[in-house]
Amino acid sequence: MNEVRPIRSDIGARRLDAETLKANFSDLHPPLARHEAVVEAxxxxxxxxxxxxxxxxxxxxxxxxxxxxxxxxxxxxxxxxxxxxxxxxxxxxxxxxxxxxxxxxxxxxxxxxxxxxxxxxxxxxxxxxxxGEHPFTRAAPTGKRIAVVGAGPAGLSCAHRLAMHGHDVTLYDARQKLGGLNEYGIAAYKTTEGFAQREVDFVLDIGGITIETGRALGRDIHLADLRRDFDAVFLGLGLAGVNALGTEGESQAGSADAVAWIADLRQTTDLASLPIGRRVVVIGGGMTAIDAAVQAKGLGAQEVTIAYRRDQTAMNASRYEQEIAQTRGVAIRCNLQPKRILAQGGHVTGIELERTRTEDGRLVGTGETVTLEADQIFKAIGQAFLPDGVDGEGGDIQLERGRIKVDGERRTSLPGVWAGGDCISEGDDLTVVAVEDGKVAAEAIHRTLEGAKA
The missing domain is CATH 1.10.1060.10 (Alpha-helical ferredoxin)
Known part of the structure; x- marks a missing residue:
C-alpha cells in the first residue's frame, strides 16, 4: 500500500484576487460577433x-x-x-x-x-x-388549468408550450428561484451574468403562468389534490437524492456532495468568500465531477484530482469536457474506486482508493491501494430519484429502474399525470432532453384536453 503522512486540513477562503477569479470564471465560450457569425454560417x-x-x-x-x-x-x-x-x-x-x-x-x-x-x-x-421581445403569443384562453411541478428545464418547457396554447398554468417549485439545474447545477463559467434567470424571465413573458415557489410535492402540495383541482398535472421533479459512497469516513468534515457545493457556488455573490481546500479530490466521472473539479481549481485549489473507478473511455463526461478539465490543471486518474476516507481530528486528510480492472465486462478490485492526500473531497457519483410525494397519494405512480415510467407521450401510469426530465426512466440527464420531454408532454396534454372538449 502506498501510505502518506496525514496532512493538516487547509480549507480557506480568498486564495485568489478578484481579477484572477473573474478570469477563471469568465465565459467558457465568448459569443460570436455578428461578422464572425455570418462567416461561420x-x-x-x-x-x-x-x-x-x-x-x-x-x-x-x-x-x-x-x-x-x-x-x-x-x-x-x-x-x-x-x-x-x-x-x-x-x-x-x-x-x-x-x-x-x-x-x-x-x-x-x-x-x-x-x-x-x-x-x-x-x-x-x-x-x-x-x-426584449417575446417571439410567441398566447392563443385564446381555453379555460383549462394545468399544474406543473418543478421549474427546471422540463417544467419550464412544458409550462411555456401549454401557456402558448392558451391554457392557464400554475408552476410550482420547492426552491425560491426557478430554473432547476440551469440555476443551481451548472458550472458558473458556462452560464455567466445571470443568464439562467434572464432566460426564466423570457420564458414567463408568454403570460398565463402563475408562479408558486417554496412549494415541495409531498410537503406543501399533494398529488391527489393537484389531480382533483387541475385538468392535468406535469411532474418535472428532477433528481433530489444523492448517491452515497458507502465508505468508511464518508461523514467527516471536508467530505461533501458536489451537487450541493455547486449550488452554493452558483448562489454566492462573492466567489472569494467560498472556502476551498489546497488539495481536492473529486470522486466520479460525469459532468458534475468535471464541473466541481474545474471550479475548485478556479477558486484557488493547488491540486485537484478526479478519481474514476473505470477507464477514461467509460467516463460519462465527454472527451471535450475532460480536456477542459485537464487544460485547467485538473488531473484525471482512472481505475480507482474509493475504499475509505482518512481523517484526523474529525476532518478529511486523504482518501484511500483501490485499483480496479475490467474482467469479462465486470469491474473488479485488484487489492492494490493508493492513498491521495486531500483536505476536501467532493462526491459526484450520481443522483437518485426520490419518490416522495408521488407514492401513496391517490394511487402509486409506476416506477422503472428507480424513476417514473412513462410512455412515448410522457404519460405516467396515473390518469391525467405526465412527467419528464431527469425523473423519468428514459431520462438522459441532459438539459436539451428535458426540454424535449416538457414539449412532448405539453403537446400530449393539449391534445387530450382539446379532445375532451370536443
Whole structure:
C-alpha cells in the first residue's frame, strides 16, 4: 500500500484576487460577433436530411436557422430555434454539441472541423433576447388549468408550450428561484451574468403562468389534490437524492456532495468568500465531477484530482469536457474506486482508493491501494430519484429502474399525470432532453384536453 503522512486540513477562503477569479470564471465560450457569425454560417452545406438536425433531441431545423443567420436575419433564426427549443439560449451554452449535432456535421466528418452550431445558436438567441421581445403569443384562453411541478428545464418547457396554447398554468417549485439545474447545477463559467434567470424571465413573458415557489410535492402540495383541482398535472421533479459512497469516513468534515457545493457556488455573490481546500479530490466521472473539479481549481485549489473507478473511455463526461478539465490543471486518474476516507481530528486528510480492472465486462478490485492526500473531497457519483410525494397519494405512480415510467407521450401510469426530465426512466440527464420531454408532454396534454372538449 502506498501510505502518506496525514496532512493538516487547509480549507480557506480568498486564495485568489478578484481579477484572477473573474478570469477563471469568465465565459467558457465568448459569443460570436455578428461578422464572425455570418462567416461561420457560410461554412454550412445546408444539407438535405441534415444529420445535425436528426442528432438534436429537440429537432431544431439547424440548416434553416444557419441560413437565416447567413442572410442577415438573426431574429428569424432565433424564432426557428425557439419554436423547437424554448430554452435554446441555455442549451447553446451547456449542450454537449460535440457529441450531438456537431459530431455528425458533414464538415466534422470531412475536415475534422464542424460548423460551430452551438455558438451560432447562442448568437441568434442572444440577439433576440437582447431585443426584449417575446417571439410567441398566447392563443385564446381555453379555460383549462394545468399544474406543473418543478421549474427546471422540463417544467419550464412544458409550462411555456401549454401557456402558448392558451391554457392557464400554475408552476410550482420547492426552491425560491426557478430554473432547476440551469440555476443551481451548472458550472458558473458556462452560464455567466445571470443568464439562467434572464432566460426564466423570457420564458414567463408568454403570460398565463402563475408562479408558486417554496412549494415541495409531498410537503406543501399533494398529488391527489393537484389531480382533483387541475385538468392535468406535469411532474418535472428532477433528481433530489444523492448517491452515497458507502465508505468508511464518508461523514467527516471536508467530505461533501458536489451537487450541493455547486449550488452554493452558483448562489454566492462573492466567489472569494467560498472556502476551498489546497488539495481536492473529486470522486466520479460525469459532468458534475468535471464541473466541481474545474471550479475548485478556479477558486484557488493547488491540486485537484478526479478519481474514476473505470477507464477514461467509460467516463460519462465527454472527451471535450475532460480536456477542459485537464487544460485547467485538473488531473484525471482512472481505475480507482474509493475504499475509505482518512481523517484526523474529525476532518478529511486523504482518501484511500483501490485499483480496479475490467474482467469479462465486470469491474473488479485488484487489492492494490493508493492513498491521495486531500483536505476536501467532493462526491459526484450520481443522483437518485426520490419518490416522495408521488407514492401513496391517490394511487402509486409506476416506477422503472428507480424513476417514473412513462410512455412515448410522457404519460405516467396515473390518469391525467405526465412527467419528464431527469425523473423519468428514459431520462438522459441532459438539459436539451428535458426540454424535449416538457414539449412532448405539453403537446400530449393539449391534445387530450382539446379532445375532451370536443
Amino acid at each position: 457560410d461554412r454550412c452545406y445546408f444539407c438535405y436530411d441534415a444529420p445535425c438536425m436528426t442528432a438534436c433531441p429537440t429537432s431544431i431545423d439547424i440548416p434553416l436557422f444557419i441560413r437565416e443567420i447567413q442572410a442577415g436575419n438573426p431574429i428569424g433564426a432565433a424564432k426557428t430555434i425557439l419554436s423547437s427549443n424554448i430554452l435554446g439560449g441555455m442549451c447553446a451554452r451547456v449542450c454537449p454539441t460535440e457529441t450531438l449535432c456537431e459530431e455528425v456535421c458533414v464538415r466534422e466528418i470531412a475536415e475534422g472541423k464542424p460548423v460551430k452550431i452551438g455558438l451560432l445558436q447562442r448568437f441568434a438567441t442572444d440577439v433576440l433576447m437582447d431585443k
